[in-house]
Amino acid sequence: MKSVVSITAGWALLYQHVSAVDPRVNLGYSTYTGVPLSNGVTQWLGLRYAAPPLGDLRFAAPQDPLATNETLEADAHGPICLSTLSSGQAAPLSSSTMKEDCLFMDIYAPSNASCESKLPVMFFIQGGGFNTNSNANFNGSGLVVAGQRDMIVVTFNYRVGPYGFLAAQEILEGGSINNGLKDQRKALEWVQKHIEQFGGDPGHVVLSGDSAGAASINLQLTAYGGRDDHLFHASAAESQSFATINTVGESQFMYDNLVIRTGCATSNSTLACLRNLTADDIQRQNINTPFPGAQTAPLYMYGPTLDNDFIKEYTYPAYANGNFVQLPAIYGDTTNEGTIFTPNTTSSYGEANTFIKAQFPYITLSQLRAWNALYPVEAYPSFPSTGRFWRSTATGYGEMRYNCPGLFINAVYARLGVPAWNYRWDVRDPPSEASGAGVTHTVEINAIWGPELIPGAPASYLPGGVNAAIVDVVQGYWTSFVRAYDPNVLRKAGTPVWEAWRAGNEWRSLKFRTNATGMEDVDAGQRGRCEYLSGIGEALRQ
Template sequence: MTRWSRTLYLALFFLQAFLIMRVFLYLSAAVTALPPVLAVSSTVHLNYTSYRGTALKNGVTQWLGVRYAAPPLGDLRFREPQPPLAEDGVVDADAYKPICLGTAAGPPTNESAEDCLYMNIFAPSSAKKGSKLPVYFFIQGGGFNTNSNANYNGSGLVMASDMNIVVVNFNYRVGPYGFLAGEEVLADGGINNGLKDQRLALQWVQQYISLFGGDPGHVTMGGDSAGAQSVNLQVTAYGGRDDGLFHATAAESQSFSGLRTVKENQFAYDNLVIRTGCTRAVDTLSCLRNLTATELQEQNFNTPFPGAQDPPLYMYGPTLDYNFITDYTYRAYAQGKFVKVPAIGGDDTNEGTIFVPMTTANLSDTDTFLQSQWPSFTLSQLRTWNSLYPIAGTPSFPDSGRAWREASKGYGETRYICPGIFISGAQANCSVPNWNYRWNVIDPPAAKEGYGVSHTIEVNAIWGPENTNGGAPDSYMRGGVNYPIVSVVQGYWTSFIRSYNPNTHRVKGSPEWQRWTKGEGYWNRLEFRTNATGMEKVPRDQRERCAYLRSIGVELKQ
């Protein structure tokens, strides 16, 4: 090659390299200017239809209003849930669907309907099929009479996990739609249909959540109040049979309501038949099925339990059917008849204040309220209960009866706190890793009014105060005195969802949450308190009260 040829060759080589570099820089700039490409399409194809979700600017994609069961209408009213029906085309999953009709909640509206079996899924937009992200499956509360934590936005939890989890929440049938019981329903319907809705939703997760980036082999089942009781009832379902539907639990304010048999619940069925005029029909259940939802809602309200004086807070609820529910919850846990998976459980300091009437002034008011919730209370048991929660010397608050706060304390321990403490002990006795807590985050206005740290208030911190439909106290919001607790509890919660241990990914500087174990670890719980979170022992006086309540629990049908 001549010198001239070599010069020409080198010139062409450098020109080509220059042009390639310019093209590369141009393409890089163009790609940078484009919106981020999702690792998984927001359109997900299921066996029965396809759903198109929405990619949010926060890096989370949401699918709202995904049907997980067939509409429970017509002949499917009062029956076990059925798989969803096939639907052609692509459905826009961009809006929440109506919640389930509640007791004493009025006729159907745009926000509530009988066709209500929908779920919402929140996943990192970077997730893809095969990502196998841990799943948080949340069961809302409402006393089995309402959907009271509906449509919480799971984005906050996804982001708090550093984009490492998938969140699922959903509606399930409540009131008579989910929990009507009687011989007629047993013969031609389903018992505990609301719990079976939850079970079907868990099965849906096993079948489909991988398409959203979730891992069906890593599901934490959580819930609050009746949702936490649902967790307990799913864990003890079918005598504690493990169907592989969940692998850890996180229960807030575990509730032990009374469990009545089909025969003991017959009064509610008969009363509903009488009020709706269905006594004229030979087939009273078919008559109830033929009523419109509006007609049924007109007669959907609570009446007193047999032997009680006033209607209870919640009349409809889980039935001891000796199939799905095989025993009282106290006894099922005592006998070890539960699925043994890692667990979080805990309560709020003042569980009862939002339930007991503020007008409660004396022992007569207190005992009438208690008997209305648990009509099995004997006079001797009420006498002992009253001695455990004396009115004298307790604080009083403006515009409230003298016995309100102590009755609230007793109700909170009877229904929530002591059952939760008992479950932690039962789990420890079976060597199940579990962590107990007391939520003691003081909201100044609530404290002044006497409500204290009330029932399930921690959901606002766990989900993020901006994600609970306006239910969070101002002190939990950004800039509020309790805002610092949000990141702390989200750190523990998402760590548990990710690793079955609340400490693995906890916020730096937050204390180790010690397990409730046999021996020295018994009675250990974490007290959540803004800027002062730390371990504590359950006080001896509370242990003693809980011991008595445990001793009468089965007699109260808990």
């Protein structure tokens, strides 16, 4: 771990270099020319980190980029990966901004960094439920500035939906499983090989991610049984998500349904047939269908698969058994994780239980009965023009999928003596509060990255807004963690110490609230609910 002295010395040394990184960077397979910005940051957009996943590479593990011997202008984002949308929505077809050929990366680095600067690297894994790239093309220059131009930010796209997570016996035999996660691994290997040319330190890479990106952090930490390939050195997860993980056999229905809908059931080799289709042929049939035993389609059908290789255990037991790379970490959630996912028309226990069963198909009737008792409708507020069961169902879903896994992991870290911190984002946005949505899933990402750089950020977070003051606070903690593996070392002056969750100081979390950020005890009611939900997590295939 780097000390404050070494960081400060490194910062001074950086400015002694008379030559900064050349915007033109030769990666061996291609040369890319970046764009210096007026804020002292240079950006390289649209760097290819893997070969186009087309033809025989559809449903295959990522391969090295092909050599072009060209000099390319790195001044535009690469296409976003093709997505699978929620039930009832048609999947988007290929376009100039969304294609199957989508394995591209963006890098933001201080313009005056040199190849010897050894700057910390924040490697961001975007969310989207493993069905979309929902945080694509985030502008990392603001974070580099917030980190006193003492860090580098890397963002990238990875395959989602059937392209990244279709699983079946046919793919096991003729392709590869969990390719979206393997894309992430490929990008991490790329960083190890090339980041020094941008001023970065391959020995100081911090994973950061939200929602499915945070779930990806969990799955990278537990990959191959917790094998440490020295690709990363700390992690910061926003709303870590524990969804259902099916085996290859349990996932077969998704493959079979796609084969039938595309007309490939007439082929002697259904996998070859799927590979020969155009991406748009697949997109026209790319829909969510119910899990066996459920009555409605889930929010996200495609996802990581228990393949006994990349994923050897469900996530709950993987952590409980200590089978993960044990490095400094941040885990945290928002106060109202489930409100944007749960239908706000939910008006009965029947509708609530149908929704929960759709997301967690292995939940039993006795477990649903216990879940109903944990979230009685009378304990939650009602809002105009919404179903009476919306908020109770949303709280239950949010805790099952997001809050309880984070608290569970922090408890494991404390037991093992691994440095870890927990937070609850409770910054109140007036319009969201009035609607009943509250403090919604991953809303803190707007403050971490800087709301002026995030399209659609809440107006209250922008300069002059009632929550503008929280931006510098959270950026101070976040960039401190990236730079020093500790959120306190380089935090904003005057902000409280973020106490680690450790033996003797368990169940202590940092509550972020504008002008009132401070430590709190985890709510006793939530602790009790999470004790039950985490206890059945392995049975739910989480």
